[in-house]
Amino acid sequence: MPKKRSPAAVKKSSPVADRVRWQAGTMVYPAPAALVSCGNRDTGFNLITVAWTGNVCSAPAQCYISVRPERYSYRLIKETGEFAINLTTAALVRAVDWCGVKSGRDFDKFKECNLTAQPAFSIGAPVVAESPLAIECRVKQIIPLGAHDMFLAEVVALNAAGKLLDREQSFDLASAQPLVYLHGKYYALGRPVGYFGFSVAKKKRVKS
Numbered sequence: 073m074p075k076k077r078s079p080a081a082v083k084k085s086s087p088v089a090d091r092v093r094w095q096a097g098t099m100v101y102p103a104p105a106a107l108v109s110c111g112n113r114d115t116g117f118n119l120i121t122v123a124w125t126g127n128v129c130s131a132p133a134q135c136y137i138s139v140r141p142e143r144y145s146y147r148l149i150k151e152t153g154e155f156a157i158n159l160t161t162a163a164l165v166r167a168v169d170w171c172g173v174k175s176g177r178d179f180d181k182f183k184e185c186n187l188t189a190q191p192a193f194s195i196g197a198p199v200v201a202e203s204p205l206a207i208e209c210r211v212k213q214i215i216p217l218g219a220h221d222m223f224l225a226e227v228v229a230l231n232a233a234g235k236l237l238d239r240e241q242s243f244d245l246a247s248a249q250p251l252v253y254l255h256g257k258y259y260a261l262g263r264p265v266g267y268f269g270f271s272v273a274k275k276k277r278v279k280s
């Protein structure tokens with residue numbers, strides 16, 4: 073993870089009022105604070121916290137995680153070609169942080185964090201039963217980028233917690249307080265301030 077930026081990183085004042093130039097860096101925030109599960113029955117299971125992750129294509133559904141080659145998880149993901157991105161919630165924040173500072177070389181992270189490794193639908197890596205949604209992925213390409221390699225992957229199944237499905241079978245992820253990572257801190261998402269397309273939605277006429 074990049075170090076937090078401080079005013080010391082300021083290089084030059086901008087001629088435009090109230091703008092400052094910082095050194096280039098990775099600042100697309102907030103990022104998901106995901107627990108990526110990897111490994112299989114032969115290699116053993118592991119968890120790694122990942123913030124460098126996202127969607128890259130809707131159809132076929134594809135996403136990515138970027139992992140440093142020195143991570144224990146890197147080899148597991150490369151060898152098995154599979155992983156699951158487990159979305160996290162405020163209730164999982166300790167496990168998220170712990171799995172992001174300890175290594176599977178030294179610990180059984182599922183056991184240490186009291187998390188349940190549940191068999192996935194389509195891959196050999198487990199999913200985290202306590203996660204509201206696990207995205208089961210199969211690696212398509214490994215792209216070396218520098219500090220991190222990007223695992224570009226196909227989404228082969230979505231593995232959702234049944235309790236978050238409402239009567240109409242729509243998925244209420246917001247009620248699980250999804251966790252995000254923002255410049256060194258974890259936040260739980262809160263109050264909605266809009267919905268897709270609301271800015272152009274026609275207002276309902278109120279009968280007079």
Ligand SMILES: Cc1cc2nc3c(=O)[nH]c(=O)nc-3n(C[C@H](O)[C@H](O)[C@H](O)COP(=O)(O)O)c2cc1C
Pocket residue numbers: 073105118119120121122123124125138139140143144145146168169171172173174175176177220253
């Ligand atoms: C909030 C947070 C986000 C992280 N994001 C990444 C990431 O995107 N890629 C990465 O390689 N490491 C990331 N890390 C560091 C790894 O999770 C950490 O080095 C972990 O101990 C590796 O586990 P492993 O040795 O069992 O693979 C992150 C850590 C934290 C706390």
